[in-house]
Amino acid sequence: MQIIILILSILLPPLGVALKHGLSNDFWINLILTIIFFVPGVIHAIYVNFLR
Structure with a gap:
């Protein structure tokens, strides 16, 4: 599921x-x-989904 969220975040x-x-x-x-x-x-999506 994480890889799908990463691809969609990009x-x-x-x-x-x-x-x-x-x-x-x-x-x-x-x-x-x-x-x-x-x-x-894109930066905000990656930050919210993976770094926070």
């Missing part, structure tokens, strides 16, 4: 966050970051 960051945390504040923050610019969304 390809579709909000989906990767939503799978692990649901529609929480982390999801909405990641969605906004991904809409503004893709790279901050």
Whole structure:
């Protein structure tokens, strides 16, 4: 399951966050970051899913 979340965190960051945390504040923050610019969304998704 972790490898799927990692792949989705890179390809579709909000989906990767939503799978692990649901529609929480982390999801909405990641969605906004991904809409503004893709790279901050990826960094945030990896941070939220694997480093926190």
